[in-house]
Amino acid sequence: MNDKKLLLVAACALIDADNRVLVAERPAGKSLAGLWEFPGGKVEPGETPEATLIRELTEELGIATKAACLAPLTFASYEYERFHLLMPLYVCRRFEGIPQPLEGQRLKWVRAAALRDLPMPPADAPLIPFLQDLLG
Numbered sequence: 001m002n003d004k005k006l007l008l009v010a011a012c013a014l015i016d017a018d019n020r021v022l023v024a025e026r027p028a029g030k031s032l033a034g035l036w037e038f039p040g041g042k043v044e045p046g047e048t049p050e051a052t053l054i055r056e057l058t059e060e061l062g063i064a065t066k067a068a069c070l071a072p073l074t075f076a077s078y079e080y081e082r083f084h085l086l087m088p089l090y091v092c093r094r095f096e097g098i099p100q101p102l103e104g105q106r107l108k109w110v111r112a113a114a115l116r117d118l119p120m121p122p123a124d125a126p127l128i129p130f131l132q133d134l135l136g
């Protein structure tokens with residue numbers, strides 16, 4: 001029996017018209033600082049993962065989307081030292097607005113194939129082939 005806390009985080013691969021994926025750099029001072037991640041965050045009590053993403057995408061990037069525009073792709077299950085991360089990854093192609101770095105984070109649009117060369121949290125590595133299969 002493992003008594004480590006299970007942490008549920010919802011993440012989203014935003015896809016632009018050119019089939020690129022948005023990644024955000026985790027700011028200094030946070031855990032995993034300097035690594036590139038998919039936008040998202042912790043699912044708060046009473047929230048669905050879709051509601052979390054709609055909230056986080058607005059707070060972090062200033063864009064609006066709907067649950068119907070969030071398609072489940074795959075998930076990460078990864079043992080960090082302090083918790084076990086369970087992270088569904090959604091894809092979203094339909095959103096309103098242009099993503100802005102509202103929390104001072106650096107943002108970039110990258111090809112799925114280029115994700116392999118980015119420093120990302122270790123939990124994210126198994127997600128990349130799914131995005132490559134989807135986006136080429």
Ligand SMILES: Nc1nc2c([nH]c(=O)n2[C@H]2C[C@H](O)[C@@H](COP(=O)(O)OP(=O)(O)OP(=O)(O)O)O2)c(=O)[nH]1
Nearest residue numbers: 009011030031032037038039040041042121123124
């Ligand atoms: N949003 C997001 N989080 C990720 C990814 N990969 C990954 O391991 N994580 C982890 C980092 C954090 O521990 C957690 C997300 O927490 P958060 O973004 O809501 O909160 P936070 O940075 O303030 O967390 P923390 O400093 O307390 O660790 O999930 C990813 O691709 N996207």
